[in-house]
Amino acid sequence: MGAELSVWIIGVFGIVAVVCWFLSKLLIFDSTKHDEQFVWLRSVEEDASKKE
Template structure:
C-alpha cells in the first residue's frame, strides 16, 4: 500500500513540475511589446520605427 501511494505522489509531483517548467518558459519568453502588438492591437513596432527615423 505504501509503495502505491509513493508512486502516485511521485507522479503528481512530476506532472506539477512539468507544468511549472513550461509556465516559467512561457513567462520568460513573453514580452510586453508582443502583448501590446498582438493582444491589445497596438502597433508598437511601427511607432518605434517612426521615432527612430526622426
C-alpha cells in the same frame, strides 16, 4: 499500499514540476517579447549586435 502511494506522489510532483517549467518558459518568453515591443522599442538581438 505504501509503494502505490509513493508512485502517486512522485507522479503528481512530476506533473506539477513539468507544468511549472512550461509556465516559466512561457512567462519569460512572453514577457521579453512584450518588453521588446512596447517598453524598450528595440530588440535584445539589435542591442547585442550594436555592442560588438
